[in-house]
Amino acid sequence: MEEWFQDDEFGFRARIYRVVEQIPEGKVATYGQVASLAGYARAARACGQVLRSYVGGDLPWHRVINAQGRISGGGDLHRPALQQSLLEAEGVVFRRSGRCDLGTYLWGGPQDLMPWE
DNA sequence: AAAGTGACCTCCT
DNA sequence: CAGGAGGCCACTT
Numbered sequence: 001m002e003e004w005f006q007d008d009e010f011g012f013r014a015r016i017y018r019v020v021e022q023i024p025e026g027k028v029a030t031y032g033q034v035a036s037l038a039g040y041a042r043a044a045r046a047c048g049q050v051l052r053s054y055v056g057g058d059l060p061w062h063r064v065i066n067a068q069g070r071i072s073g074g075g076d077l078h079r080p081a082l083q084q085s086l087l088e089a090e091g092v093v094f095r096r097s098g099r100c101d102l103g104t105y106l107w108g109g110p111q112d113l114m115p116w117e
Numbered sequence: 118a119a120a121g122t123g124a125c126c127t128c129c130t
Numbered sequence: 131c132a133g134g135a136g137g138c139c140a141c142t143t
Binding site: 030031032035042043044045046047048049050051052061064065066067068071072073074075076079080083 | 123124126127
């Protein structure tokens with residue numbers, strides 16, 4: 001019970017979720033940025049693991065992309081397409097190269113500090 | 118408990 | 131701009 005609480009309230013996954021759910025509509029954040037804001041500066045890769053295993057819910061997982069402004073979908077074929085259409089529906093424009101302008105859409109960060117900072 | 122894996126990132130050719 | 135090498139970290143076997 002206690003382990004469950006610990007992990008669900010302030011564990012790595014929980015922190016990642018807490019950050020991602022604050023990314024505003026029409027903006028995007030990189031895995032590294034999210035991990036950093038969550039308090040794990042070098043855990044960009046692990047961040048991907050967490051979001052990959054996430055399914056359903058209200059979390060705007062689609063607003064998290066890689067540092068090159070591209071969508072990383074791993075081996076999965078349907079998710080990347082869904083992610084892009086969800087972003088485009090929010091106004092994020094992707095160039096022909098498959099990249100979006102991070103200078104325009106990159107999230108500036110949380111307005112309020114995270115509980116653990 | 119140890120080794121393998123991956124929706125990453127950065128620096129170097 | 132494209133491709134490769136190393137380093138990082140949590141998660142899964």
